[in-house]
Amino acid sequence: MIKIIFLSLLILSETLMAQDIEFANNIYFKYQNYKEPTLTSRRFRQSDILPLIDRLREKNIFSVNKVGESSRKRPIFLISAGNGKTKIFLWSQMHGDESTATGAIFDIFNFLSRDDEFNGFRNDLLSKVTIYFMPMVNPDGAEVFQRRNDFEIDINRDAISLQSPESRVLKDTFDSLKADFGFNLHDQSILYSAGHTFKNAALSFLAPAENFEKTISETRSDAIKLIGKMNNILSSLIPGHIAKYKDDFEPRAFGDNFQKWGTSTILIESGGWKDDPEKQYIRKLNFVALVSAFNCISNQSYKSEPLETYDNIPFNEEDLMNLIIRNVSFKKNGFNYKADIGITRTEFNTNSCKDFYYKSSVEDIGDLSTFFGYEDFNFDGMEIQIGKTFPQKFNSVPEIEKLNFKKLYDEGYTNLLIDSSVFKEKFISLPINLKYKDDEIGDSNMKIGDVPNFIIKKNGQVRYIIINGFLIESENIPTKFKNGLLL
Ligand SMILES: [Zn+2]
Known part of the structure; x- marks a missing residue:
């Protein structure tokens, strides 16, 4: 019963x-x-x-x-x-x-x-x-x-x-x-x-x-x-x-x-x-x-x-990151090594508060096999370089809009110089970063906390570009891209 x-x-x-x-x-x-x-x-x-x-x-x-x-x-x-x-x-x-x-x-x-x-x-x-x-x-x-x-x-x-x-x-x-x-x-x-x-x-x-x-x-x-x-x-x-x-x-x-x-x-x-x-x-x-x-x-x-x-x-x-690229090859001090790079993005209000932009950072480098990315790619066989700043200074954004970005990436550039009197924003809707002055010391280190701007090559050819932590395919460069930064 x-x-x-x-x-x-x-x-x-x-x-x-x-x-x-x-x-x-x-x-x-x-x-x-x-x-x-x-x-x-x-x-x-x-x-x-x-x-x-x-x-x-x-x-x-x-x-x-x-x-x-x-x-x-x-x-x-x-x-x-x-x-x-x-x-x-x-x-x-x-x-x-x-x-x-x-x-x-x-x-x-x-x-x-x-x-x-x-x-x-x-x-x-x-x-x-x-x-x-x-x-x-x-x-x-x-x-x-x-x-x-x-x-x-x-x-x-x-x-x-x-x-x-x-x-x-x-x-x-x-x-x-x-x-x-x-x-x-x-x-x-x-x-x-x-x-x-x-x-x-x-x-x-x-x-x-x-x-x-x-x-x-x-x-x-x-x-x-x-x-x-x-x-x-x-x-x-x-x-x-x-x-x-x-x-x-x-x-x-x-x-x-x-x-x-x-x-x-x-x-x-x-x-x-x-x-x-x-x-x-x-x-x-x-x-x-x-x-x-x-x-x-x-x-x-x-x-x-x-x-x-x-x-x-x-x-x-806390096992997630916004983007992880795995098994990329680095060259440093005569060493060749492979590592994963984990990238996270932080949202910042623009002046209007109804809108925002992202600033990304390198969250971790090494064996990230215990982490997962919302976007997660295996780049085994590819080599990574830190993006360089193009030496010529530009005087307006329309001048930059006309540039051939593919050519810039092929030459290793992810950043451009611009006159501070013509550009006042914190981000630009182009697939490239802007800077007021070239303060780079050689092509130097990749450090935790850096804004991730990279060129990724396979057999010497550029395959991917990372601008402010966002991945771009070299064969499919976006015309609308919100995530370029003023560095
Ligand atoms: Zn709350």
Whole structure:
């Protein structure tokens, strides 16, 4: 008898799991219907979302309330939908340059207010749960696309001191809601891998600890189970691309304290995806993960998920680089040797903050067989040289645009000299770097931290060029190339 009950429960839980995955697949394939079309990249300001928030006031399923202001007097909103007993609270972008989930929240607003085949789901959901959204907790940081707020304080280390107005708004809202579930939405480095693999961590989770002992209280256990469910659901879409953070207790962070204060809190970090610099695919995954989580909370299917599912999610590891070229030959001091070169790219804001440029650096040289590149090439049999600076000075960019880049590369040049009075930018949209003066000391060393500018030859012929860490084929030189630098 007990065996039969156990088996029926098992079958029931597997059926629920299959339904949850089917639901996630449905919204994944229909996502385009809900994607907010005015948000097209990661770089948007509060002025871009204010009209969208205004639009929500006209839809009767939402209640829109201004609950506070940033230090620069930008409003902070709490938007809710539903009238169910279980409360879910989501807040995004307390780090101003971590906007991926904010985009997904506006997609969710579109999903919740649409009239289509998901009406049954919506009605059921919103009768069982009430969902509270606080998108863009740090609008001043978002304005200049920086992590910290206008006081240069990291809001996520201000949960106890509460010195920032944004931190107080978040804490007061938390206190007034006493939500059952909390979603703390962030972005992480795109260079995390899911375990020691070549697979990038597209989404990473954490059920933050609530003390240094990492006790698994009932509150935290529910967060752990729900993450297990989200992991299973997402694994059907992006197998191997989900990771988790280490659960060291951070006494100053919001997530850790909210867990301690009784809300089952889940951290979601948006990572990277190949060829998706604006993280729009990761935004879609956020949409699926969050709506699926609402579904699992509302049908309570998370309750049957074993804690081991969470334990088995691999940790974030730092095994990825943007570009690795392997087995290239060097000549140095009469030695010939082979090594791999690992290159990473850092994003810098341009003056407009809506745009950015990359500056790359040589991250490592040697045996990089334990690392993986988003772009990863075996250049066995090829020789590498550091790019030289062409000795003649140019007086304008149009003059440079007319040059034969292939010829310059064949002669070993990756940099040109230009008059500082005619070029004021930090980067140039040409496949070559600019310099104000030739300060090279011979063709010298390749050093860790250098900007990677190389000529790569096979049998004496140039095959590849690396400009600011971006690889160019000599037979396919791009006309549009954003990544030339002022060195
Ligand atoms: Zn963050």
